Amino acid sequence: MHGLRRRLGFVVVNERLLLHGVVGRRALAEFVAVLAENPQIQTIALQDIPDTRDDDVVMAMGQEIRQRGLNTELQSDSDIAAGGVSLFIAGKERRMVSGAGIHLSSWKDKGVVGSTLPRESDAHEKRRQYVEQMLGSDAFYWFALQAAPEGGIHKMNAQEIVQYGLLTEPVKVWNEEG
Numbered sequence: 611m612h613g614l615r616r617r618l619g620f621v622v623v624n625e626r627l628l629l630h631g632v633v634g635r636r637a638l639a640e641f642v643a644v645l646a647e648n649p650q651i652q653t654i655a656l657q658d659i660p661d662t663r664d665d666d667v668v669m670a671m672g673q674e675i676r677q678r679g680l681n682t683e684l685q686s687d688s689d690i691a692a693g694g695v696s697l698f699i700a701g702k703e704r705r706m707v708s709g710a711g712i713h714l715s716s717w718k719d720k721g722v723v724g725s726t727l728p729r730e731s732d733a734h735e736k737r738r739q740y741v742e743q744m745l746g747s748d749a750f751y752w753f754a755l756q757a758a759p760e761g762g763i764h765k766m767n768a769q770e771i772v773q774y775g776l777l778t779e780p781v782k783v784w785n786e787e788g
Contacts (some may be wrong), residue, residue, distance in 0.1 A: 659694025668693035672700030684710035
């Protein structure tokens with residue numbers, strides 16, 4: 611999952627926009643430009659999103675996804691973490707195929723594990739509100755803070771994905787017929 615740190619890439623395939631790479635400062639402007647040039651896009655397919663360099667950019671991209679009524683999906687080989695998860699939950703409809711991975715990293719703010727900050731801390735508020743806006747509850751935000759061990763990663767299981775409302779329809783299981 612955590613290979614070379616590459617800029618966020620965009621590939622348009624019919625009504626889908628495939629995203630892969632690290633979300634950095636320039637990603638929002640590039641994302642909006644691709645959407646403007648391709649009004650047929652209805653679904654954002656997140657492929658390999660291993661990291662985020664700017665949470666504010668991720669949340670602004672998520673707002674664009676939600677305001678435009680775009681769907682998000684994870685393919686069988688999708689692997690998302692950090693900002694990739696924040697982008698995924700922004701979809702009007704959120705789908706995934708079995709095999710996709712949703713990973714939660716330990717959350718830190720200035721070197722302090724997020725779970726040690728009081729719930730009322732300002733460090734939480736903007737991110738908590740974003741999750742609540744996208745999912746209707748902030749329960750996933752608080753779960754995400756606690757899920758990964760310090761300095762580690764937690765791969766969400768099917769029960770957690772359902773429990774926290776990350777999908778709007780059941781996981782699709784591919785068989786030999788497709």
